[in-house]
Amino acid sequence: MRQVRKVPFSVAFGIVWLAAMIFIAFFADMLRPYGITAMDLRARLSLPGNPAHFLGTDELGRDVLSRLVQSIRVSFTIAFGATIISAVFGTALGFAAAKFRGVIEQFVLMLADFQAALPFLVMALAVLAFFGSSMPLLIGLMGFYGWERYARIARGLAISASAQGYASAVVQLGATPARVYMRHILPNVASTLIVSMTLTFPEIILMESGLSFLGLGVQPPESSLGNMVGFGREYLTRAPWIMLAPAFVIMMTTLSISLVGDWLRDKLDPTLR
Template identity: 40%
Template sequence: MNLFVAHPALRRWLPVAPALLILGMFVLAALLAPWLAPADPAAQQLLGRLKPPGSTAGHHHYLLGSDELGRDLLSRLLWGARVSLSVALGGVLCSAVIGSLAGMLAGYLRGIVEVMVMRIADVFLAIPALLLAILVVAILGPSLFNLLLVLILTRWPRYARVAHGQTLALAERPYVRLASFMGAGPLRVLARHILPNLLGPLLVVATLEFGLLVLFEAGLSFLGLGVQPPMASWGAMLSSGRNYFNAAWWVGTLPGVCLFLLVLSANRLGTALTQWLTPNTLNSQP
C-alpha cells in the first residue's frame, strides 16, 4: 500500500482527487438531468410551496424541498447545473479560440497587427464586465445567447495576452526561425510549431477561467441580466431564495453550496495545473 501511494503520478493526482470527483459529479448531474430530475423544473404547485426537504405535497415528494412557487428544488438544481456548465464551457471554448488565435497572430506577425490586436484587447479589458453586460442586455435584451456573448467579449483578452507573450518568446526559437526560413507560411508555423507549445499555458488559463465564468453567469442571473425565468439558474435561485431565507433557508442555501463547490473544485484543479504544466511548457523543446 505504501508503494502504491508513493508512486509519483499518484502523489501528483491524489491532492486534486476530491476536486476531480466533485467536478465529475456535477458534469454527470448536468448530462443526466433529464433522467435524474424527479419533476419538471418549471412545474408549479402552489399547494407545495416552501416545503422543507423530505416533505410531501399531494403525490410529489420533495427530496430537497420546494421554492416559493412549489417547484421541485432538486430538479431545478440539476437543470441549473446544466445551464451553468454549458454557459461556462461555451464561454471558455469560444473565448479561448478567439483570444488564442488573435494573440498568436499578433505575436508572430508583429507590426500593425500586433498594435491593433493588443490595443483592442486593452479596450475590452478596461470596460467593466458588469457595465458591458448591462449595455448588451439593454440593446439586445436578456437571453442565454446574449449572456454567452458578454462572456466571450470580456474574457477573450485574457487568452490573447497569454498567447501573445508566449508567441513572442517562441518565435525566436531556432526551430521556428528555421521553419520560416525554409518557406513555411505563418499559418503553418503557428499550427505546427507555436500552438503545441501554447496548449499548456492556455489549458491553465481555461481551467481558472471556467470557475470565473460560472460565478459570472450566476452573478448576472442573480441581477436579472442572465438566464431568464422559467429556466433554472443557480444565480436566479439565489436571488429568489434571499427573500425567504428566514422561513425557507434551503431555497437559497442549496444553490449557493452547489455554486461554492463547483467553483472551488475548478479553481483547485486550475491551481494544480498551473504547478504542473507551466514550468514544463515554458522550458520544453519539441
C-alpha cells in the same frame, strides 16, 4: 498508482466534484425527478428530506432538486461555451499580433488594454438591458470576458516560440504560417492556455450568476444557479434551502476549479519541475 498518491486530497476532491457536475450537466434530463416547471401547491415550501422532494420545494411547490440539476446544466453550458469563445478569440488575436507585429500588434495590445480597463459587468448590464436576454446572446457576451488575458499570453509565448529552432526549421522546410502556428507553436503553448481557461471558467460562472441574480441573465421558465439564488433571496428567512442549495454548488464549483487549476499550473510549469 504512485502518480495517484501524489495528487493532494483537495485536488482529488475538486476533480471528483467537477466530474460529478459534468455528469449532471450531460444527463440532466435523466436525473431530474420532476419537470422544472411542475408545481405541487400542496407541498409548497416543503422542508428538505421529504421523500418526494429531497431538497424541498420553493414558493410555487417546484422541486428544488430538479431545478438545481437543470441550473447546473444551464450554468455549465454558458460557462463552457463562453470560455471556449474567449480562449479562441484571444489566442487568435495574440497569434496575429505575434505574426504581423507593427501596427497590428499595437492595435491588438490597445484593444486588450481597453478591455482590461472596461468595467465588464456594467457593459454586460447595458447590453442585456438594451437587447434583452437570451442564451446565445448571454454566451456570446460572456465570451468577450477575459479574452485579453489569452491574447497577451498567446502573443508572448508565440514570439518566444518563433525565436526557437523548431519554428525556424519548419519555416525553412516551406511550412505556411497557419501550419507553423497551429501544428507547432499552439501545441507547445497549449498547457499555459489551458491553465488560463481554468481561471476564467469560474469567473464566468460567477459573472453569469451575478447577472441572473440581478434579473438580466437566464430568464424564466429556464433556470440557472444565479437565477435560483436571486429568486430564493426573498425566502431566505422562511425557506433558506431555496437559496442555499445553488449557492453551495456555486461555491464548491468555483473552489474546485481553482484548486485543480492551481495544481495543473504547478504540474505543467517546466520551471517548477
